[in-house]
Amino acid sequence: MDSFSVTATRSAELAREISESPEEFRMLTGERPTGPLHLGHYFGSIIERIRLQGQGVESFVILADYQVITDRDSMPRVREYVHGAVLDYLAAGMNPERTTIFTHSSVPALNQLLLPFLSLVTEAELHRNPTVKSELAASGRALSGLLLTYPVHQAADILFCKGNLVPVGKDNLPHVELTRVIARRFNERYGTVFPVPDALLTATPEVPGLDGRKMSKSYGNAIALGMSADETAATINRTVTDSDRRITFDPASRPGVSALLTTAGLCLDEAPEKIADRLGDTGSGALKALTIDAVNDFLADHRARRAEFAADPGFVERVLARGNERANAEAARTLDEVRQAMGTIYG
Incomplete structure (x- = not known):
């Protein structure tokens, strides 16, 4: 049985386990805020997040603004895109009392996981990642260290809050698999700290853009949720x-x-x-x-x-402030466990 078939079988098992014991799961998902959210996001991921929230799964949603640094055209508008994404999350039914919505740049302890995690992967493993390959091809520029290590950033995003459930489409399975590898290698080297997360394959369809390609902010073929x-x-x-x-x-x-x-x-x-x-x-x-x-x-x-x-100009800021506070508390706890496991507590 190939790896996709194994994941599909496990996803079916996960669906049953979630319905029976949602409290056993902690979901981490999110996106890079490189443009307005569109119908592809809505049908491809947002409605699945709302469904899992409704089932009682504890949920963390990251707006990975630091990862936008690899996209030079989007960075000047990243604040606008973050705010727009939060508005779309809330309008779709995401409840900030039940789902922690936060920004990557606001959680310093999360990024401190990168150094030990980077020591657990090889350069060849990073080069094999499909997102690194496609982003490099699309950029037309030399490969930056940030882009090369993008999959490890995603692993830190998932593991900092002890996420054990990651809803993804087929194209993103390699990211979850590398996160699983990093979690296992850390636990084998230093003692068990992290859960080995499962990918939950989403059944939602791929929404084509108006030119027939995948709907994408970068292709300019999308219907943004916030359009009039x-x-x-x-x-x-x-x-x-x-x-x-x-x-x-x-x-x-x-x-x-x-x-x-x-x-x-x-x-x-x-x-x-x-x-x-x-x-x-x-x-x-x-x-x-x-x-x-x-x-x-x-x-x-x-x-x-x-x-x-x-219409309430401070509402998004309040949602993010609450989410960032919760994410920082989770990251601090996890980092303390990591330092204890690695023997780097000095007083």
């Missing part, structure tokens, strides 16, 4: 389709048309093929109009709640 209805309409209307009036779902040959069908289908909870059959020969104009209505109707309540939270 008019901005959403303008973005969808710019989608490149084709001259065939017959609407069909064919991602390989008709990426733009198929991306619109998928987006509408997710928002309407309907198969894209069924929407295509219903539209028939009405052309791409009708498809775009349907998609605009589907997205704007789906996001209407989210946007209204987001606007309510944004």
